[in-house]
Amino acid sequence: MPELPEVETTRQGIAPHITGKLVNQVVIRHHGLRWPIDPALPNILQRKKLLDIDRRGKYLLLQFTHGHLLIHLGMSGSLRIVNPKKESPQKHDHVDIIFTNNIALRFHDPRRFGSILWTTSPPEEHALLCKLGPEPLSDAFNSEYLFTKSRKRKKDVKTFIMDSHIVVGVGNIYANESLFTAGIRPTKMASKLTRKQCEQWVNDIKAVLQRSITQGGTTLRDFVGGDGKPGYFAQQLNVYGRGGQPCVVCKTLLKEIRQAQRATTYCTRCQK
DNA sequence: CAAGACTCCTGTCAGC
DNA sequence: TGCTGACAGGAGTCTT
Numbered sequence: 001m002p003e004l005p006e007v008e009t010t011r012q013g014i015a016p017h018i019t020g021k022l023v024n025q026v027v028i029r030h031h032g033l034r035w036p037i038d039p040a041l042p043n044i045l046q047r048k049k050l051l052d053i054d055r056r057g058k059y060l061l062l063q064f065t066h067g068h069l070l071i072h073l074g075m076s077g078s079l080r081i082v083n084p085k086k087e088s089p090q091k092h093d094h095v096d097i098i099f100t101n102n103i104a105l106r107f108h109d110p111r112r113f114g115s116i117l118w119t120t121s122p123p124e125e126h127a128l129l130c131k132l133g134p135e136p137l138s139d140a141f142n143s144e145y146l147f148t149k150s151r152k153r154k155k156d157v158k159t160f161i162m163d164s165h166i167v168v169g170v171g172n173i174y175a176n177e178s179l180f181t182a183g184i185r186p187t188k189m190a191s192k193l194t195r196k197q198c199e200q201w202v203n204d205i206k207a208v209l210q211r212s213i214t215q216g217g218t219t220l221r222d223f224v225g226g227d228g229k230p231g232y233f234a235q236q237l238n239v240y241g242r243g244g245q246p247c248v249v250c251k252t253l254l255k256e257i258r259q260a261q262r263a264t265t266y267c268t269r270c271q272k
Numbered sequence: 273c274a275a276g277a278c279t280c281c282t283g284t285c286a287g288c
Numbered sequence: 289t290g291c292t293g294a295c296a297g298g299a300g301t302c303t304t
Binding site: 275280281282283284286288 | 303
């Protein structure tokens with residue numbers, strides 16, 4: 001499932017191939033994503049130049065001369081660069097944005113939780129983006145911010161940190177992993193976090209995300225041809241998906257629970 | 273306003 | 289072996 005590192009690596013992987021190129025054709029094979037794709041999109045993008053690709057949270061922002069295309073990969077989405085004449089679309093290849101040099105950006109999404117939205121207003125003003133919290137790797141996300149935001153919050157820390165209005169891009173995997181590294185129990189109330197814990201946790205969140213992005217950078221070739229799946233998901237995970245297995249530090253069997261309908265795994269001994 | 277439930281979807285897997 | 293049902297999960301929206 002694409003988390004922030006995967007989205008950022010996707011951005012870096014596709015940008016060199018299509019930035020500055022003109023759109024020649026848009027092929028939509030399936031409109032039914034999270035929200036329906038605007039049927040006018042092919043006309044909107046026809047002969048328009050892609051100026052830049054940016055990212056906000058897990059949204060990719062494709063800047064054209066007259067507006068932005070917002071792409072979210074949802075749970076199972078991926079983007080890759082293909083030659084549309086040589087690589088025929090496979091199942092779940094819902095959209096091709098074909099540029100004049102016969103290079104296509106191909107959107108693949110089996111579960112169709114992703115979205116492709118056109119907007120002519122500044123992207124930061126878009127309803128989906130304007131209320132988002134800071135980027136986790138920015139200076140705005142610091143221990144003071146986290147401490148302040150967590151006061152009076154009657155919510156467990158894990159659910160709290162996964163709220164994109166607090167901070168963007170910390171999905172289930174990184175919430176679990178960073179809590180383990182920081183030694184914080186996922187069920188702890190957000191309001192009970194100490195300043196010291198906030199400082200530790202912020203550092204650990206940044207570290208785990210940064211490490212994944214760096215690792216992803218070594219597999220950029222995967223975005224051209226192939227299956228479009230970045231190969232770096234296989235980073236070492238300390239707790240995520242390891243319920244019932246021994247803690248890598250103390251060998252205590254990891255406990256698995258559910259919080260807000262999501263799997264949480266933690267060590268009852270290492271995480272207080 | 274905050275918190276929790278519900279929802280979209282399909283591949284995967286356990287159980288029979 | 290094949291069918292059925294549970295489950296995973298980002299994040300917007302609805303309900304309480």
